[in-house]
Amino acid sequence: MWTVANVLNRSGIEPSPERSKRTTWLTFLKAHWKVLAASEFLTVEVWTARGLVTHYLLLVTSLADRMVQIAGITKQLDEAWMLQVARNLVDEEVGYCTRNGI
Secondary structure, three states: OOOHHHHHHHOOOOOHHHHHHHOOHHHHHHHHHHHOEEEEEEEEEEEEOOEEEEEEEEEEEEOOOOEEEEEEEEOOOOHHHHHHHHHHHHOOOOOHHHHOOO
16 A cells, blocks of 8 residues: 555655654755745736736745746636646746756
8 A cells, every 4th residue: 555654664754753853944944945936826907908807927936036937927727828837937948947946
């Protein structure tokens, strides 16, 4: 049976309560700060010739330098759009996460 506990055990990783005794959140955050990012979805209402239109916006912020990147904006939020935004973020050559070491 493949449970999380079994996978951790096979990999030599102790259960979470044991790990937390040695590594505090502060220590973890300091060690990984340069590669952490935050993301936020929000809506923006835009007046157009056709009236009020809702746009959906995804922002990604590098926590280390507080650099904000607009990952994507669309009027039609769907799975295809989200998949493309994810591809753009992690693209090996020009992706925001790759360029910023996230």
